Amino acid sequence: MNTTAPAASPSPRSVLARNKLMRTAERLYAERGFANVSVRQISEAAGQRNNSAVQYHFHGRDELIKAILSRYTDVIEERRIAMVEALGTERTVSLEEHFTCLIMPGVEYHIEAPGPTWGARFFAQALVEPALRAYVIQEHLNTPSHRILDTYGAVRRKDVDPGLLQRHNAMVRQLSVHAFAELEHDLANGRIDRSETEARWRQLGQDLITALCGLSAALLGRS
């Protein structure tokens, strides 16, 4: 992914500072929104003495945001690639298998995270930010696993008009990105008890797979 790294190999201390800034920024942005967090607040909350640490390590807010997006996408993409490859390309992949590959890697990431997560809310905000929307769709929702699914998945097997397929894929993205963000928000804000974390992520996964199978069959079945 296109994260911005210094040209020379960064020192261990620099790597640590970058990681701390990324984790802190992801949390603050997720909790308060892009509009309510300054890069100075991020530097301070990350314990950086230099208030322009974000500028120094990331050349500004936008590159910091892109680096955080890449980290979140990469972790989930790694799991999805393994699932997609396990399906193989020898036979028709069912709608349920298709959406299981799309949804479950994110569900598992959120369940296995050692503590609270911020990535889903952060990602949803980036997708809605006017200046970032096109970048997010291009770089983070058009990954190799998505392209393999689009080529071999059940959605593709039907002889579907490309325009309709594109509108379908946009709906799948809109629903799944914002459903993940809302559950993460509800867990973070005590609307759902912490003890239910794993059960609720699994429930969301099953709900989304069921809902997307129904949506996809209805929408693509028309053509």
Added chain:
Amino acid sequence: MNTTAPAASPSPRSVLARNKLMRTAERLYAERGFANVSVRQISEAAGQRNNSAVQYHFHGRDELIKAILSRYTDVIEERRIAMVEALGTERTVSLEEHFTCLIMPGVEYHIEAPGPTWGARFFAQALVEPALRAYVIQEHLNTPSHRILDTYGAVRRKDVDPGLLQRHNAMVRQLSVHAFAELEHDLANGRIDRSETEARWRQLGQDLITALCGLSAALLGRS
């Protein structure tokens, strides 16, 4: 709706200034994102000599945002109430009628607007802003027309677990709000030709009704 109006009846000049500030803010926020517009920029762009015009007329950014949300919701709610009332409560409302009432008032609003619209992008951003999310859901997505649909609509007729119904309704909201915002964004940014405006809004309406019928049948049919 809970817009903030001065306690005394406002002067015509004050009403004009408020309207100008609201239209300007809606446009700037929709085009640049909440994070990239200051209240000072809004006052300047609205031609207000006083840089604290937003503070004077709305007591700050949050009340300005709430007033804009109310105006957008009220216009669409008025259309939806008329559609829902025309259905009556004497017979079972079908899934398709249910989602037509939910989706088409917004589609018609965007088609009949005399020029470009900003409301859908503005609304989607507010729904993703951590401090506004609960308010938006409570005040603007739990309107009388929604409550009538929930009571008499097809979704309710099925003997559905309340928790599942709530998760279902959240998905319907996530998909429809963000699908509207994305089409508005694509029209504003020249990804779709202006001459196709009406056709594309109608297509989105039909796509959403079809997709939501499929989603709903799949999700609620399980229980």
